[in-house]
Amino acid sequence: MAQGRRQTGAGRGVTMRDVADRAGVGLATVSRVVNGVSGVAPELAEKVREAARDLGYRHDATASSLRRADRRTDTVALVLEDVANPFSSALQRAITDAAAERGIMVLSGSSDENPSRERDLVETFTARRADGLIVVPTGRADDALRAARIFGTPLVAVDRMVDLEGVDTVTVDNREGTAAAAARLHAAGHRRVAYFGDQPTIWTADERLAGFSDIFPVGPATPVRRGLSSVQAAEHAAHEALASPEPPTAFVSGQNLITIGIRRALQEAGLEHRIALVGFDDFPLADLLTPGVSVIAQDPARLGLEAARLLFARLDGDEGPARHCVVPTRYIARGSGEIPAPSARP
Amino acid sequence: MAQGRRQTGAGRGVTMRDVADRAGVGLATVSRVVNGVSGVAPELAEKVREAARDLGYRHDATASSLRRADRRTDTVALVLEDVANPFSSALQRAITDAAAERGIMVLSGSSDENPSRERDLVETFTARRADGLIVVPTGRADDALRAARIFGTPLVAVDRMVDLEGVDTVTVDNREGTAAAAARLHAAGHRRVAYFGDQPTIWTADERLAGFSDIFPVGPATPVRRGLSSVQAAEHAAHEALASPEPPTAFVSGQNLITIGIRRALQEAGLEHRIALVGFDDFPLADLLTPGVSVIAQDPARLGLEAARLLFARLDGDEGPARHCVVPTRYIARGSGEIPAPSARP
DNA sequence: TTGAAAGCGATACCAT
């Protein structure tokens, strides 16, 4: 059987007018029944529902929102860094769930850290008249977001701060979390500690490095590598660091892919039990590796929930000043971060 | 600064009419310019673009599709099992990328293996007039999908087969892949092998079990556990199996969460080097564990791409008979599946 | 080449 656009008389093309005619009522009455407006005689309502069923009527949300006074589409859009990243997908899941409770759908796309892709996405989403936007911004001075704000679409920046007044934000305590983890390494005797981070354009990358530097000011003993954005790049850089005359006794990573890359290099060199490693952002199976990977864990579900709440408040008419929500991180000791410096070993 | 709906005169509420008036041209001309229809005098077109820029005009894709002859919304919808699952998010990513190339957006939602949630999602998506649907069906006789087909929205089922004529499908060779892996265990001397699988309502769960049974017919030596759908459940079941008088010498898992649960139990019992484990579906870091986890790997990106292709062909007017695309799996030996049976050990 | 006008499917006002 072929899959055609119009294979049966039912479905496509059946409008409220058709339903009204078949039920022998006015167009407005059908609209009331479909929208569950009270004040329609029960028997009429039943007749309408029957006609709708017979004809295979399907409500057109598109036309509905066009005519509606509030112009709502009951859709919010989500611009992530990469849907396939576990952090992003946990965020998406939390937001989608929160939205579903209100009967709101979620559109999403990946910017891949590319400002022009981000711009395209924001443009497409506003063209589709999303009621609101939740964005993981690619940059601090974000053009795409500025455009959306001018257009008037409520907007929440999540995971990263942005230099735009009046934008609600949700972030984690990147600096404090990283500093606390670094302090633990310091207490365990580490003095030669390498920091591997993401691209400096990303706000979180700056914050985390700052937290690290609070404990280990950058110097010859504390090499800093930035601009790492894939497992392979981090793995390669870690191999280089291990091959240097005075290799670090510990690594701090600013991102989960980097953490995995470093760990991969350590395992290849057979050093995972001798060199400490702490990563920012938890990842699945970190606890099943031996030794387990200690991390500064974020709570992406919580982040998403707070972002959704902020956005929904705006959708509900909140016109107050911008709010900034900071979600705490949590250090999870699994072993790799608890390896002491050689000097401190018995 | 407050975040209002209408904080500047620009943006919201600016229609083509406004642009037309400011540019001193007709409404139709603006429409032509915006849609890039050739045949407008260059100077007029420039005037229109300028007016649009000045007023902060944003095209309304909603109204556009309503009036357009083909009624296209340039949106396809995706019903996944759980966006947060790596398999699902890889699928989503591949489909979103393929769609983006054609200027198509992707709506998505998670059914959580719940038929009524699936139904809601399909309903919402068709109400939003998605041009097409890609669904990971929760059941074989899927009501939600039947409804969508009657409505006439092109539909592709991915990952799982469905008892509905005329529906395009993309799956992997579940049975063959599992049988091949089981055969390897048999060759390595294993005779007491446990199979842990997902809920029997899921088509893939049946297929994979069938593949296992092709090599190890179900009997006392080959216990089968079904209905496992979380890491915890699998872990618990694995502990039980290990505590039995004659524990299996190998495990075969029908799903990635189950694989992880079994592995967790093995590590807790200190048996990960003595009892073999092969899982269906690869997962991140499977190679970093010691021993690495051998898997029957699917290629979710490929699955998504094929599904998108099938759907786009329908959108392009293909009315041919339903097509079924089968993507091959690949066994990846990492160690856990290569542990020989004790009887076969020197 | 350009513009006026009809109408996509639904909502909301205003009569009845």
Next chain:
DNA sequence: ATGGTATCGCTTTCAA
């Protein structure tokens, strides 16, 4: 309580 009708923002004839 119910129905007629103007209208949402846009595309698409059809005339000029």
